[in-house]
Amino acid sequence: MQQKKLKLADLAKLAGVSTSTASRALNDNPLIKLETRERIQQLAKEHNFSLNAAASRLRLQKTKVIAVLINLDSETEQSIDDPFLLKVVSDINLAVNRQGYELLLSNSFMAGEDWHGYFIDGRRADGVIVVGQGKQQALIEAASKAGMPLVVWGDPKTKADYVIVGSDNFLGGKIAAEHLMSKGCKAPLFLGEPEHAELGERYNGFCTAIKSAGLTEQCQLLKIDITSQAAYEAINHKLRNDGLDFDGIFACSDMVALGAMKALKERYVSIPNDVHVVGFDDIAMADISFPSLTTVRQDTKQAGELLVSKLLAQLDGEQVASSQLEITLIERQSS
Amino acid sequence: MQQKKLKLADLAKLAGVSTSTASRALNDNPLIKLETRERIQQLAKEHNFSLNAAASRLRLQKTKVIAVLINLDSETEQSIDDPFLLKVVSDINLAVNRQGYELLLSNSFMAGEDWHGYFIDGRRADGVIVVGQGKQQALIEAASKAGMPLVVWGDPKTKADYVIVGSDNFLGGKIAAEHLMSKGCKAPLFLGEPEHAELGERYNGFCTAIKSAGLTEQCQLLKIDITSQAAYEAINHKLRNDGLDFDGIFACSDMVALGAMKALKERYVSIPNDVHVVGFDDIAMADISFPSLTTVRQDTKQAGELLVSKLLAQLDGEQVASSQLEITLIERQSS
């Protein structure tokens, strides 16, 4: 088994110096003679010494932790299952680590209602990244008002007094619609839930493009939950009831698009000949589905970097603004 | 902005008691008169009071945190992208929360080589769940030897002196092979990398079943990385070079299966008529692909529960053993 945990004082004794010197040495403080510093660092390595983070945090009033709060839409306690969300989290994780911070994975279940109290006063994290604006905008608002360092992944166009990073959803919707029309679509259909901030913008962009092309008076909308299952069922249902009265689909996410495509394929509707399909996100499956899925790519890597750097800037007391990520249309076989 | 952070002493003063009483009251210690307890708890709520976790951890020598260490196979710094892995993490997260613990999301990049030192001595977490045995079995071994409370998601049949939770991979492979043969396959193919502990067991089960059915002397193996991309390319390549010399595929994961299916579909090989396909995991896409994918389901929810409860048992000083999760064949259209 292991020997008793070494504390800083023990390490100092081994080195024949005071704890203050040891502490400074480990933090590379130039007050300490270079030679001594190196000797102590060397010793620390040999003995597998590591600082007690709890003590350090208590003393410094800083945790070097960033919390990621996944804002689930549903009230039901359920695991996340859209690969895109998880890609975002994963890229945030990398960015956080690259800055020498650790990542506390949390959710509204743990944090309760008073986020500022829980994370900041509770010294669990120095700042919070909220993924998804969800329905709890009020809680975000409150935490922000209380002075909690905060960055939100969502739609940057949202009028809010906290910092938001997200894709240019409006443009994404516009590009998708224009692409569909350029392929000859006369009656494209939006698949998703426009109540949701980000999706609403995509829908707006979509409609704007369609109307300005003079295509239809109102753009078609099929309102569904953001799951492939819901999309599958909705398209199935629509084909059964209304027949094929659309020739293009702009799905609010790739998972939704894939669900819709399954329904189409089962009924022998040809993609892209009868119906052109465009998704959103560019998850791995978009490329691997058959036919592969044309989609609007969100740059999650850049998103992670930006979310984190903006949060750290806030911690440094800087004033930071929301910002919008560029999106790219990835043309594949489905259109 | 917010008022100065309330500490326990302040709350105590407000209530007209000592900090000790306040502390005990918040922890529902029966030493304190019920009436007093309730009064103080009420007061705490009103003032949005929350304990300083850093101080608490320092004093208690416990963090109430569980670290999840994602053991990436690749040396390259990359984000995880198999939805299955993330499903596992997500289910662990739920289980962890349900037990009142928090989840520190980590990886070998942050933890370095000395996991015990980093997490336990560093008071970052009370225990660690390692997801994926990866290539770093030596580090796991070392951490375990050093006395780090630890549970690993991997293949439970692995001979090791740490606790492993995982599916019955051997049986999974066996069932998959038997299923393929029951559908008339004479020349099934394994797609994956048998070096990897879990996948190796699946391959063993697969071969065992095939041999005991007297089908072939050696079972066919196409060794590839565990990505849909690799699968797509490998199958493409094989079809081009060898033609269609197999009539069934058992893929080591659903993502791999989906990649393979894409290659088949592109070359107009009919699924399941020409080739039957079985995957592993049962990710959401398995159901939504077309044709939908027959697969061996791993119960990630139960996995999360077990991993966490076994870890907590260790923290309580109990002796715990590895255990194997049951798997289920989900029959769909691809076979």
Add this chain to the structure above:
DNA sequence: GAACTTTATGCAAACGTTTGCAATAGGGTG
């Protein structure tokens, strides 16, 4: 009503860092 138990609370130490300030030693200057 004295001795003793029970109940409820407070005192003060301890957890392991970090850091302002004091202290010491060595070197240079006039």
Add this chain to the structure above:
DNA sequence: CACCCTATTGCAAACGTTTGCATAAAGTTC
């Protein structure tokens, strides 16, 4: 050689909890 300056190190307080022990008040027993 007295003075000052610099370079290096140590002392001790503080961060905010929790908890063993002491204490005080109230109730019980003979």
